[in-house]
Amino acid sequence: MNKAKNISDLIGRAVYGLISLSLGIISLTMMGVALWDIWLSVHERTLLVAALLNAIGLIVIGMAVFDVSKFLLEEEVFSSSATKSPEKQRQALLKFLVIIAIAVSLESLVFMFDAGSQDITMLIYPTFLLISAVLLVVGLGVYQRLTRDEGK
Structure with missing residues (x-):
């Protein structure tokens, strides 16, 4: 029974680690896209204010997703379930x-x-x-x- 619990815990940590990694990559991609849009707006002399507002929205969402990713990593992957x-x-x-x-x-x-x-x-x-x-x-x-x- 204890071995099955250890295997289950290991699988759970691996899944949460994969989810956390995926969310981290997605959030960094969102922030990169926001910065790229600003870059294009500056160099193509298009509506910079609209690009900045869109970038703020993407960066805020990216930050929130990154925080959730970090939270999952800390709470579900690195912390021991026995010490909760x-x-x-x-x-x-x-x-x-x-x-x-x-x-x-x-x-x-x-x-x-x-x-x-x-x-x-x-x-x-x-x-x-x-x-x-x-x-x-x-x-x-x-x-x-x-x-x-x-x-x-």
């Missing part, structure tokens, strides 16, 4: 949700600038995205308040 206390699991969940909240917040701001410069009637969608980011942060605060250790 409830407190460590709580911290890992909070770290992951903070990454998502930051990415959603930044992306909503990029969408707001883009919509505000093109069509003011389109501001409703990024506004709802920003509201969802705020609700996520509030939810994180409530979660931390409800799960904190009273002995500390």
Whole structure:
């Protein structure tokens, strides 16, 4: 039974490692594409502001994907499943949700600038995205308040 658990753990770590590596490559590719688009916009003298806004969006998403990749690598590949206390699991969940909240917040701001410069009637969608980011942060605060250790 113990040997089967070790094999299962090894397979799980390999799969999470492959997923993490794939996400890291995808995120770096997104950031490279963003920089390439800026380069082309500067040298072809096209709309630089539009290219910069698109690049910000790609880089923010790439950063979030890279953070998720790093999180998976640290939590699922390098850490031992035997040492995961409830407190460590709580911290890992909070770290992951903070990454998502930051990415959603930044992306909503990029969408707001883009919509505000093109069509003011389109501001409703990024506004709802920003509201969802705020609700996520509030939810994180409530979660931390409800799960904190009273002995500390």
